[in-house]
Amino acid sequence: MDxxxxxxxxxxxxxxxxGLSALGVGNVFGSFLESALRNPAAADGQQGRxxxxxxxxxxxxxxxxxxxxxxxxxxx
Amino acid sequence: MPAAAGERxxxxxxxxxxxxxxxxxxxxxxxxxxxxxxxxISFTNSALWMAIxxxxxxxxxxxxxxxxLVPGRWQMMVEGLTGFVTNMMRTNIGPEGRKFTPYVFSLFxxxxxxxxxxxxxxxxxxxxxxxxxSFAATSHFSITGVLAILSFSIVLIVxxxxxxxxxxxxxxxxxxxxxxxxxxxxIEFVSFFVRPFSLGxxxxxxxxxxxxxxxxxxxxIVTGLNAGPGYGLLVSLPSFLLIIGISALEILxxxxxxxxxxxxxxxxxxxxINLH
Numbered sequence: 001m002d003x004x005x006x007x008x009x010x011x012x013x014x015x016x017x018x019g020l021s022a023l024g025v026g027n028v029f030g031s032f033l034e035s036a037l038r039n040p041a042a043a044d045g046q047q048g049r050x051x052x053x054x055x056x057x058x059x060x061x062x063x064x065x066x067x068x069x070x071x072x073x074x075x076x
Numbered sequence: 077m078p079a080a081a082g083e084r085x086x087x088x089x090x091x092x093x094x095x096x097x098x099x100x101x102x103x104x105x106x107x108x109x110x111x112x113x114x115x116x117i118s119f120t121n122s123a124l125w126m127a128i129x130x131x132x133x134x135x136x137x138x139x140x141x142x143x144x145l146v147p148g149r150w151q152m153m154v155e156g157l158t159g160f161v162t163n164m165m166r167t168n169i170g171p172e173g174r175k176f177t178p179y180v181f182s183l184f185x186x187x188x189x190x191x192x193x194x195x196x197x198x199x200x201x202x203x204x205x206x207x208x209x210s211f212a213a214t215s216h217f218s219i220t221g222v223l224a225i226l227s228f229s230i231v232l233i234v235x236x237x238x239x240x241x242x243x244x245x246x247x248x249x250x251x252x253x254x255x256x257x258x259x260x261x262x263i264e265f266v267s268f269f270v271r272p273f274s275l276g277x278x279x280x281x282x283x284x285x286x287x288x289x290x291x292x293x294x295x296x297i298v299t300g301l302n303a304g305p306g307y308g309l310l311v312s313l314p315s316f317l318l319i320i321g322i323s324a325l326e327i328l329x330x331x332x333x334x335x336x337x338x339x340x341x342x343x344x345x346x347x348x349i350n351l352h
Contacts (some may be wrong), residue, residue, distance in 0.1 A: 045161045048168060048339060059274055062281040069284075073099065 014068035023059025023065055028053040083113055096299075098291040102216070120275065122219070125211045129189040136185075157185065161338065168342045172349055176342075180228065183223065184338035190214045191283060191330030195323070214333075215283040217276060224276035227341045235348035246351055275340055282333045286326045293319045 001009075032050045036043035083143045106118035147155060159179040165173035194212020198204055213219050235243040247264040248257045300311035302319030 048164070051332070051336055051339055052343070054332075055278065055340065058282075059278050062278060062285070065285055066277070066281055 007075065011068040011071045014064050014071060015069070016059045017064025021057060021064065024057035025054060028057050029032070096292055096295040098288040098295075101211075101287060101291055104216070120294065121211045122213050122216065122319055125193055126213045126219075129186060129193055129213065132189050132193070133182075133185055157181075164339065165342055169349060170340070171348045173342065173345065176230075176345055180237035180338050180341055180345075183227070183341060184334055187214055187223070187279065187337055188331065188334035190219075192327070194283065194287065195326055195330060197289065212283050212287060214279055215287055217280045220280040221276040223279075223337070226273040227275065227344065231348045232345045234345065238322055239351065243348070243351070244346060246253075271340075271344060275337065279337055281332050282329055285320075289322055290319065290326065293322065 028050065032043075032046070032053075036046075104120045104122050106116075106120050107124060108119040110117045110119065117308065137154060140146075140150045141318065142151050144151060158181060161184055162174075162177050165177045165180060169176070190213045193210055194215060196210040198208050198210050201208070234313045235246070239245075246268065249264075252260055296315040297312045299321070300307045303311075
C-alpha cells in the first residue's frame with residue numbers, strides 16, 4: 001500500500017473516535033435529562049457540572065479530529 | 077451582469093479540478109504589511125476581525141451602561157450578560173470570585189463575539205465581493221492558546237500568591253494515604269499542566285471543525301449546481317437544507333464553547349483560591 005492511501009485510511013480510522021465521542025456526549029446529556037425529569041427542582045443547580053462533563057467528553061472527540069487533520073495535512 | 081461575475085468568483089473558491097479546499101478559509105493574510113526589526117508585524121485579517129470584535133464589545137457595553145433606575149432593553153441585555161457571569165463565578169468560587177469577574181467576563185464576551193463574527197456571511201454583501209468571508213479569530217491555536225496561557229498564568233500567580241508553596245498540595249488530595257499519593261500525585265500533576273493545552277485546543281478545534289463542515293457542504297451546493305439540474309436537485313438541495321441546520325448548530329456551538337472556556341477558567345481559579 002502506498003503512503004497516500006495509507007494516510008486516507010488512517011484519517012478515516014481516526015474519525016471513528018469522533019463518532020465514539022458522540023456516544024459520550026449523548027450519554028452526558030441523556031443521563032442529565034433522565035435525572036432532571038425525576039427531580040426538576042435540582043436540575044438548574046447541576047448545569048455547571050453538565051457542561052464540565054460535556055467538555056470532557058467532547059475534548060476526546062476533538063482530539064481524534066485533530067489526529068485526522070494532522071494525518072491528512074501535516075504528516076509527510 | 078453580477079450573476080456571471082458571482083459564478084466565476086465562487087468557482088475560484090472551490091479549488092480547480094473539483095477538489096474542495098476547506099483549509100483555505102483559515103489563511104491569515106496581511107492587509108497592511110509592516111516589518112520591524114526582522115519581525116513581521118503586519119495587520120492581518122485575523123487582527124482586523126479581533127479589532128471588529130473589540131469594537132462590537134465596546135459598542136455593546138457603552139450602549140447599555142447607563143445606570144438607569146428603570147432599565148431599557150439594551151441595559152437589560154448588558155445586565156443579563158454581566159449577571160450571568162457574576163452568578164457563574166459566585167456558584168463556582170464563592171464570594172472571593174468577585175475580584176476575577178471582570179477578567180472572566182471580558183474573556184467570555186470576547187470569545188463569544190469572535191465566534192459569532194466568524195459565522196457572519198459577509199459574502200452576500202455585494203460591494204465586498206463574493207469571496208469575502210469573515211474570519212473566526214478563535215479558529216487559530218495562536219489566539220486561543222494565548223487566551224488559555226493567560227488564564228493559566230493568572231491561576232498560577234493567584235495560587236502561589238495566596239498559598240505559597242502550600243499550593244503544591246493541589247497535587248495530593250486531602251486525606252490520601254501515602255501509597256495512593258505516590259500514584260495520584262503524578263496523575264494530578266499531568267492533568268494540571270495539560271489544562272492550558274486542552275483549554276485552547278477545545279475552542280480552536282470546535283470552531284475549525286464547524287467552519288470546515290460549513291465549507292464542505294457549501295462546496296457541495298456549488299459543484300452540484302454546476303454539474304446540472306439533476307445533480308442540483310439530488311445533491312445541492314439536501315446540502316442546502318442541511319447547511320441551514322448546521323448553521324443553527326454552529327451558533328449553539330459558538331455560545332457553548334465560549335461558556336465552557338469561561339466555566340473551566342472559573343473552575344481552575346477555584347482550585348487556585350480554595351485548593352481542594
